[in-house]
Amino acid sequence: MEAGGIICFNGEYLPAGEAAVPAADLGVLYGMGIFETVRVSRGRPGMMDRHLSRLFASAGELGLEVHFSREEIDRMARRTAAENRLEEGGLRITLTAGGEISRPCLFVTARKSPYRREQYRYGIRAGFSSVRRNKDSPLVRHKTLNYFENILARREARAAGWDEALFLNNSGGLAEGSVSNIFLVVRGKVITPHPESGLLPGITRGRVIEACAALQIPVEERTVSPGELFRAGECFVTNSLMGVMPVTSIGGAPVGNGRPGEITRLIAGSLQLL
Numbered sequence: 001m002e003a004g005g006i007i008c009f010n011g012e013y014l015p016a017g018e019a020a021v022p023a024a025d026l027g028v029l030y031g032m033g034i035f036e037t038v039r040v041s042r043g044r045p046g047m048m049d050r051h052l053s054r055l056f057a058s059a060g061e062l063g064l065e066v067h068f069s070r071e072e073i074d075r076m077a078r079r080t081a082a083e084n085r086l087e088e089g090g091l092r093i094t095l096t097a098g099g100e101i102s103r104p105c106l107f108v109t110a111r112k113s114p115y116r117r118e119q120y121r122y123g124i125r126a127g128f129s130s131v132r133r134n135k136d137s138p139l140v141r142h143k144t145l146n147y148f149e150n151i152l153a154r155r156e157a158r159a160a161g162w163d164e165a166l167f168l169n170n171s172g173g174l175a176e177g178s179v180s181n182i183f184l185v186v187r188g189k190v191i192t193p194h195p196e197s198g199l200l201p202g203i204t205r206g207r208v209i210e211a212c213a214a215l216q217i218p219v220e221e222r223t224v225s226p227g228e229l230f231r232a233g234e235c236f237v238t239n240s241l242m243g244v245m246p247v248t249s250i251g252g253a254p255v256g257n258g259r260p261g262e263i264t265r266l267i268a269g270s271l272q273l274l
């Protein structure tokens, strides 16, 4: 579901249909911009410190101007959740590059979560995309407005009856999902592709790695071959909105015993407590 309701657009609160990015904005013309997806739970945006740090770090590295302070954006996020009476769901903070004749646009939109309870309970189906991640791309580590490849991969997955598409990189290694990071569990060890495999180092990915340290579960960040998925006992994907989601089949083949695994459950449970 895309954004509706009230949008915070450059600090003003407007009905969704009234907020417009100028046609001359380089975000519109060339996809120059970045965004964050923030989980709202009990009406409050979560992990805002981490989201704002990534937004500002990416803007700095990609030469985008952020024309509001961290505190201002934090306030906008909280007020957008409140204006939309959003108790459980997500916010998207979008920053465009602006252009010669227009300033950058920063806007916050709200939406309900697309994930369903039974997906957490029974797991989702994933499959490999024919689209490859370029691990050498300067954009792959950022959450940029260029999501067309991800959408193509997602469409392809949906047509095959899968919920999530998995990207391999240009060297044939496993990278990430179209909207998620991926983890395998093999003999009590948690394995996830290294950031150099060509992926967005997700905020939830970071929290999972921290949770594993607290739970004394060993974690390996390394090159992962797609074949390892078929030998894994458990698999899960993560993002800020879905949290930890079990993956119980890949390309039609069951992962482990085809049910969400114990370690996945343990990590998901401990994340909720953090």
Ligand SMILES: Cc1ncc(COP(=O)(O)O)c(C=O)c1O
Pocket: 037, 150, 176, 177, 178, 179, 180, 181, 199, 200, 201, 202, 203, 204, 205, 238, 239, 240, 241
């Ligand atoms: C391509 C991709 N990788 C990874 C993630 C996970 O990032 P995060 O945990 O920061 O939401 C996302 C989130 O939407 C994503 O789109």
